[in-house]
Amino acid sequence: MENKIVGATAPVAIAKSNLQKVLEAGHLSVSAEIGPPMSGDRQNVIDKALHLVGIVDAANVTDNQTAIVRMSSIAASYLALQNGVDPVVQMTCRDRNRIAIQSDLLGAYALGLRNVLILSGDHQSFGNHKQSKNVFDLDSVQALQGLDKLMKENVFMGGSPLKAPIDFFLGTTANPFADPEELQIIRLEKKIRAGARFVQTQAIYNLDRFKSWMERVRERGLHKQAHLLAGIVVNRSVRSVEATAGVPGMDVPQSIIDRMRATKGKDGAEAEGVAIALDLIKELKEVEGVAGIHIMAIGWEAIVPTIVEKAGFLPRPKV
Amino acid sequence: MIIANQKSMDEILRSVKPFEKITVAGCGTCVTVCMAGGEKEALKVADMILLDAKASGRAVEINVTSPIRQCDMEFLNDREDELADADCILSLGCGAGVQFMAEKFPDKVVVPGINTSFIGVNRDLGYWTEMCQGCGNCILEKTGGICPVSRCSKSHFNGPCGGSHTGKCEINDETDCAWQLIYERLKRIGQLDRLYEINETRDWSTSRDGGPRSLVREDVKV
Numbered sequence: 001m002e003n004k005i006v007g008a009t010a011p012v013a014i015a016k017s018n019l020q021k022v023l024e025a026g027h028l029s030v031s032a033e034i035g036p037p038m039s040g041d042r043q044n045v046i047d048k049a050l051h052l053v054g055i056v057d058a059a060n061v062t063d064n065q066t067a068i069v070r071m072s073s074i075a076a077s078y079l080a081l082q083n084g085v086d087p088v089v090q091m092t093c094r095d096r097n098r099i100a101i102q103s104d105l106l107g108a109y110a111l112g113l114r115n116v117l118i119l120s121g122d123h124q125s126f127g128n129h130k131q132s133k134n135v136f137d138l139d140s141v142q143a144l145q146g147l148d149k150l151m152k153e154n155v156f157m158g159g160s161p162l163k164a165p166i167d168f169f170l171g172t173t174a175n176p177f178a179d180p181e182e183l184q185i186i187r188l189e190k191k192i193r194a195g196a197r198f199v200q201t202q203a204i205y206n207l208d209r210f211k212s213w214m215e216r217v218r219e220r221g222l223h224k225q226a227h228l229l230a231g232i233v234v235n236r237s238v239r240s241v242e243a244t245a246g247v248p249g250m251d252v253p254q255s256i257i258d259r260m261r262a263t264k265g266k267d268g269a270e271a272e273g274v275a276i277a278l279d280l281i282k283e284l285k286e287v288e289g290v291a292g293i294h295i296m297a298i299g300w301e302a303i304v305p306t307i308v309e310k311a312g313f314l315p316r317p318k319v
Numbered sequence: 320m321i322i323a324n325q326k327s328m329d330e331i332l333r334s335v336k337p338f339e340k341i342t343v344a345g346c347g348t349c350v351t352v353c354m355a356g357g358e359k360e361a362l363k364v365a366d367m368i369l370l371d372a373k374a375s376g377r378a379v380e381i382n383v384t385s386p387i388r389q390c391d392m393e394f395l396n397d398r399e400d401e402l403a404d405a406d407c408i409l410s411l412g413c414g415a416g417v418q419f420m421a422e423k424f425p426d427k428v429v430v431p432g433i434n435t436s437f438i439g440v441n442r443d444l445g446y447w448t449e450m451c452q453g454c455g456n457c458i459l460e461k462t463g464g465i466c467p468v469s470r471c472s473k474s475h476f477n478g479p480c481g482g483s484h485t486g487k488c489e490i491n492d493e494t495d496c497a498w499q500l501i502y503e504r505l506k507r508i509g510q511l512d513r514l515y516e517i518n519e520t521r522d523w524s525t526s527r528d529g530g531p532r533s534l535v536r537e538d539v540k541v
Contacts, residue, residue: 094473098520120480123472125490134473141477142520157520175481183502186514187478194517202481248482248489 017114018086019058020169021319022292023198023227028285029292030313031058031088031200031229032304034080036071045071045079048301053084055305057316058115060200060294063090067127074104078111088171089113092121097137098146098157105147109166117171117200118143140172141187141194148195170195174228175202176213177251185216192226199226200294203233203244206251207283214289223289230284234297234307235260235273274307281311320440321349321413322447323356323433331364332371334430335409339378341368342405343432344398344420345385346412353447356411356433358385364411364432389416395423437469455525455532461513463504470497476518 022029032052037044052059061080063073077087089108091101105116118140124132138146146157147170154162174188188199204210210230217223235241241260245252256276263269281293293311297303308314325331335341343365351357365381372379384401386394389412395402402408402420407428410417413435421429437449452469458476459466468474472490479498482489486499505511523529 120473120475122482123490136474137523138520139473139475139477140480141517145517146520173481178479178481178483179485180499180502183478183498183514184481190477190515190517248484 015114016167017058017169018319019088019115019198022057022317025317025319027057027317027319028290028313029057029227029229030055030308030311030316031060031292031294032056032301033294033296033298034059034061034076034085034087034301035065035298036061036073036076038068038070040071042079045076046083049080049083049085051302052304054316055308055314056085056295057292058086058088060088060090060117063092063119063121064095064127065090066122067094067124067129069127069129074108074111074113077108077113081112086115087113088115088117090117090119091143092119093136093138093140093143094121094124094134097135098143101138101143102146102150102156105168106166109168114167114169115171116147116168117173118147118196119173141190144170144172144191144196145194151195169197171198171200172196173202174199175249176204176210177202177206178249181213181216185213185220185222188217189220189222192222197226198229198291200229201231202249203231203296204280204284205233205256206253207280209251210284211287214287218289223291227291228289229292229294230287230290231294231296232277232280232284234277234295234300234303236300236303237266237269237273238263240299241273270303274303274310277307278310281307320352320438322353322436322439322449323350323413324436325355325360325364325411325433326431328364328367331409331432332368335368335407338405338407338428340380340382340404340406341409342382342384342402342407343368343409344389344402344411344416345383346389346410346416347385347387347394348390350411350413350416350433351385353441356413358383361385361411364409368409389413390419392419392423395419399423452526454523455529456522458518461516461518462501463508463510463513465497465501465504467497467501470495470500476521478514 034048061073061077064070073090077089080087120140124134149155150162151167154165156162172191178184233244238260241257244250260272263272284290295304343361345358345361346356361383365383369381382401384398386398388394408420409430409432410420411432417429417431438451439447439449441447449469454468467476472488473480479496483496486496488494488496505513
């Protein structure tokens, strides 16, 4: 169903995003990431987007990830959209209060951006502005709830009316490997109740643990209330897999590290990194309740088309 | 209690250097207990200022006084004689004490000798941790008596972020994840169901965000 904006201006169709249409049609979605540059270099974003045209259904555009200053997610998302990729605007609660979150998203909406992924945001002590203040006026559950109300009831978080409706495809993140598991599941349930309609997971390496987490998710019926997109990271070297294993909240089994360590040279490591990703995808797409695969090829975006093709995901559905 | 930490001696000496008649004012309440700015510390700091002045051949006159509380005008009035004579008052009170001292003596230079750190508790000898940010809207009944505003690095109200790991916060391994503590405590007291409630968007106007705060209680006014 398409909503229409009515009023003094000519009616404008509020089209659903490609990602939403793919998921709602029941296809397994395939998405990737566009990391905005640490500069105002628009060509950098355009090049990354062009690699993904026709390859993925959507691409996350990160919001100052690991608290490192980069081009804004909304600006980079707009460049991606103009160049044929359906972007997922990421919005953290770290840097903006409710005034800025709502204002920025009204702007995003006006630019035609339709997917929004709400997340807490890495603490600024990770990044390159450790001296900064953080905001956290809202947490991600509250941000989702407030935005859901803005969309459904046309009321701003402060209570005043929104004059023309907006409709985003709202998403969030979940980490199957953070603990305590029970509490993380409760929180995911709250995020979905608050308005998240799709959920991207932290990178999965430990399939057994992910499968047991998905059992908990299914017990509570969460996979039926939101589209769950399983995340994977693609590593190209021993160093990269070791670094990934060191990130808080990541669970990389020793067997994966050993597979990378057993390789010879750059080509060998890269081939194994791709093979690991394909093995993971093969299993993940069979897990009941997984609605999509989200590929994070950090620092190796150019490999995404190869992985998508080898995984048998091409051509992407036209919806 | 307010927890504070003494400034470096270098910084203290630099700020009092231009003055000849200095009164070092300790405070007898919180900062005495946390050993940052009580009478004992005031005497020590006074000795250091004297030594420094001697070493550089400057003449100084140092007084030490320690009102019971610098945040109470009544106690500042009690010590007026010892304070009124100085060119510079080095206050070892918390931020409130330093400012009240400056209000009491509007024509004098008043400088701080400690950094006010937080509202917290003493866990062990020489070990204090933050427990409250004075946000003005306490929800400890919902969170098993553990404050997510002050003890979660992101002040989350609805559970931990994805960075919590083996009960520790993503910012470092020494910091407990407040939500892990809340979860364990609610489980223990049979209130786990509280975690399913969504704590809605919060009104921060009771906190610093509403501007500098004041409190008027008619019932205790004379």
